[in-house]
Amino acid sequence: MTYFIDRRPNAKHKSAVNRQRFLERYRKHIKRSVEEAVNRRSITDMERGEKISIPTKDISEPVFQHGPGGARNIVSPGNKEFLEGDKIRRPAGQGGGNGAGEGGASNQGEGNDEFAFTLSREEFLEFVFDGLELPHLQRKPLKSLEEIKMVRAGLARDGVPSRISITRSMREAYARRIAMRAPIKRALKEAQEALAAEERKDPVLRNPARVVELKAEIERLEKRIDAIPFIDTYDLRYHQLAAQPQPSSQAVMFCVMDVSGSMTQNHKDIAKRFFLLLYLFLEKHYEKVELVFVRHHTAAREVNEEEFFYSRETGGTIVSSALNLVNKIIEKRYPAGQWNLYVAQASDGDNWDDDSNICRDLLVKQLMPQLQYYAYVEITPHDHQSLWHEYETVAAQFPERFAMRQIVDAGDIYPVFRELFKRRMSQER
Structure with a gap:
């Protein structure tokens, strides 16, 4: 072996x-x-x-061993317990140990920890983040800053060794050798035929000087054929690369967090952990994803990363203020025809009663027709309130692009995150 x-x-x-x-x-x-x-x-x-x-x-690895094989007779001196044909039972197992956690204490045997x-x-x-992706990511038309991909654009005589075309270079070398040898081989064949004809003549009529001359010519032609190089720098061909504009798959993720007074510190910590997971996921797997952080209570503000995670500002709750701000930012900086748009929202579900209907209308009429995906997580151990029920109406109209999940405690964060961003087999490329 x-x-x-x-x-x-x-x-x-x-x-x-x-x-x-x-x-x-x-x-x-x-x-x-x-x-x-x-x-x-x-x-x-x-x-x-x-x-x-x-x-x-x-x-543990599987191991093959040679057993004794066949029938064996064993003589055990001093045996007072067993007779011929008795089957010996395995010893009951306390201690000794073949590994960690196998029974009680013992003063003998060896084991291995995990x-x-x-x-x-x-x-x-x-x-x-194994098995996760942004849902429904699409190729968008070219922007002013185009995504460039280097593609092969034919062959050239000059280039770097790493891009040499071996097949084409050998083909060129073979064609050159054929072309250069052809006239020499014809002359060689003619000289060999003339020498053969001269040597077939009667010795009296044979011209010795002509024989010597033909042999010298044959030797010279054979050396010329041998001198033709197998491959020459003239034969080398290199793949040529050209920059080709590519459709851009750039995306923007809007992180919307409720920081109203009803969000306790525990709720905010859970929301921050959810968004931190999202941030790390996007940073690791996508190069062209921008992040927009939006905090809201009665009013919404676009903030930077540090303020989003650590600011202590709070107030009442009007969720539509955040949705209106997201819509304005999209219209101003991220046109839907050029960007893949995503929104992730975290809230405890508490909202001013008359505002939940406004949120539903904003999503159905303005945001969802532009978005690739909307993920809503509600952080509460209690019954759902009006915002959740209005969002259920949105989810019924956009079942593939609107997802909502409930988080009760910190242990639910990772499973919910994986559900929201799991890889879909029908993902549009």
Whole structure:
């Protein structure tokens, strides 16, 4: 049997290839540990790695051994308990141990703890956001700043070695050798035929000087053929690249958070953790996604990232103020024909009674026809209020592009986030 061992050097004497193979093999265990880690972390502690433990029994490898085979007779001196044909029972198992957590204490035997290793920040985030994507992301028409893709644009005689076309270069070399050898081979064939005719003559009529001359000519022509190079710099061809404008798949995510007086500090912490997950997800997987942060109570304001997460401003609740602001920003800076538009809203569901109907009309008539996706999370352990019921009407009209979920405590954040942004098989590319 032949064994192939990957000994390519990696940073810190580790094999990146083997590590990726290990992570893929135990993906189920690792993902479960990552989900638990996400639920117990604070809002400021989402970007570091994580220490993962896998039970020893789950990393055991199958082993083939040669057994004794056949029927065996064993003589046990001093046996007072068993007779011939008796079956020996397995010893009842306390202590001794084949691993961690297998029974009580013992003064003998050896065991192994769970296998523990540390995920890097990139690996941790990869498992956190595995299988997630922005729903219904579409290619939009070109903007003034076009997305450029380098594509092949024929062949050229000049270029860098990394873009050499081996097939075309060898074809050119073969054609050149045929073209250069053809007249020489014809002359060689004529000289060989003349020499053969001269040598077939009677010795009396044969011209020795002519024979010597023809042999010299044949030798010279053969050297000329051998001197033709197999490949020449003239034969080399290189792939030429040209910049080609591409449709842009740029997107903008509006993060809308309720900071009214009815939102307790616990509610705000849950909302911040949800938006922090969203922020990390977009930062990791998408290069051309802009974030717009909107906080609202009775009035809505566009704020920066730091103010969005840490400002203590509060007040009453008018949700439509935030929706009106989002609509104005879209009209001013993000036309729907050029951008993929997304909104993620977090609230406790409390709203001024007469305002919920206004929110519904704003969504149905103005926002939803422009948006790719709207995600609403309601952070409350209580019964839903008027805003939720009005949003249900919107969800019924736009079932594919409007999603709403309830979060009761911090443990619901990650499962709800995965439900809202899970990969859809019918995603339009």
